[in-house]
Amino acid sequence: MVVTKQNLEIKNEKIREEFATLRQSTPERFARRLNLSWSNWGFGMEQLEDSARRLSEAGLDFMELHGNHYGADLGYKADEVLNILLGDYGIKVAGTCGMFSAGNDLSSNQPAQRQRAIDYLKREIAFTEAAGGSYLLVVPGAVGRPDAYDDMEFARSAKTLRLVAELFVEHSVRAAIEPIRSAEVSFVHTIADAQQYIAAVNHPGVAHINGDVYHMQTEESHISEALLEAGDMLVNLHFADSNRGALGRGSLDVDTIIRTLYLIGYNTEGKYVTFEPLGPGGDPYPAMYGKPAPAMLDELVFQSVNYFRSREDAVLGS
Numbered sequence: 001m002v003v004t005k006q007n008l009e010i011k012n013e014k015i016r017e018e019f020a021t022l023r024q025s026t027p028e029r030f031a032r033r034l035n036l037s038w039s040n041w042g043f044g045m046e047q048l049e050d051s052a053r054r055l056s057e058a059g060l061d062f063m064e065l066h067g068n069h070y071g072a073d074l075g076y077k078a079d080e081v082l083n084i085l086l087g088d089y090g091i092k093v094a095g096t097c098g099m100f101s102a103g104n105d106l107s108s109n110q111p112a113q114r115q116r117a118i119d120y121l122k123r124e125i126a127f128t129e130a131a132g133g134s135y136l137l138v139v140p141g142a143v144g145r146p147d148a149y150d151d152m153e154f155a156r157s158a159k160t161l162r163l164v165a166e167l168f169v170e171h172s173v174r175a176a177i178e179p180i181r182s183a184e185v186s187f188v189h190t191i192a193d194a195q196q197y198i199a200a201v202n203h204p205g206v207a208h209i210n211g212d213v214y215h216m217q218t219e220e221s222h223i224s225e226a227l228l229e230a231g232d233m234l235v236n237l238h239f240a241d242s243n244r245g246a247l248g249r250g251s252l253d254v255d256t257i258i259r260t261l262y263l264i265g266y267n268t269e270g271k272y273v274t275f276e277p278l279g280p281g282g283d284p285y286p287a288m289y290g291k292p293a294p295a296m297l298d299e300l301v302f303q304s305v306n307y308f309r310s311r312e313d314a315v316l317g318s
Contacts, residue, residue, distance in 0.1 A: 168205030
């Protein structure tokens with residue numbers, strides 16, 4: 001019997017070889033480690049100081065903040081955030097996780113909902129700059145709505161986002177478009193979809209991508225090949241294991257992803273690997289309102305961070 005490799009193994013081996021070749025030819029490119037961050041909206045209603053303390057103890061230098069400015073009087077205040085994160089714990093804001101539901105849907109067929117999305121983005125862009133963040137995650141369609149409104153939602157969304165695109169430039173904040181699996185959103189499911197959407201917006205303020213390996217394992221034929229296609233457009237990568245749980249508790253091929261990130265030069269300033277283990281389900285947004293479980297969150301953070309760093313050590317030491 002002739003034993004052949006699976007297609008997955010062939011692709012992984014190619015990345016391994018390219019990684020080894022690059023490391024041998026330009027070892028200086030591997031001196032800096034990947035920047036690790038954590039998206040805090042999955043911590044529910046926990047106080048920011050408690051979250052910052054946990055992440056600091058786990059050795060993290062960055063946090064992605066919940067974009068919770070749902071109204072003019074709601075959400076984090078930039079000075080308070082900086083006092084807690086940077087002042088007390090030495091943690092910098094990587095960026096902001098924009099939250100887009102049916103009530104503030106860029107693609108909605110209801111003008112009032114698109115206006116809410118515009119107003120929400122204006123608040124979050126200004127906050128992100130004030131807090132020192134470099135990107136704002138943007139989802140083109142509502143999360144938790146997998147059924148399309150109609151065949152114009154893509155165009156409607158791109159046109160609506162373009163109305164505020166110049167604000168991203170003015171505030172030096174990068175709009176990071178996130179593809180999400182088809183079980184949660186009605187369009188923009190892959191890196192290629194995000195690139196098409198960015199092209200449709202056609203503005204320098206909207207030029208980057210927020211990947212998510214949990215969504216990618218469903219929608220992409222190969223996670224690392226898609227990351228290679230994203231290239232320098234990728235500014236943030238949400239990370240969780242295959243079961244959307246703590247890293248190392250599922251079947252995700254972490255090593256190949258790490259090699260790929262080094263191949264695209266992701267170990268540099270302004271590029272982040274951000275943990276976001278939210279658990280399985282069709283709509284994760286209820287997690288933002290959950291009652292904190294400190295012991296469970298401690299285990300989730302320390303397991304994920306330690307496992308990632310151990311795999312990064314193994315990859316770089318191989």
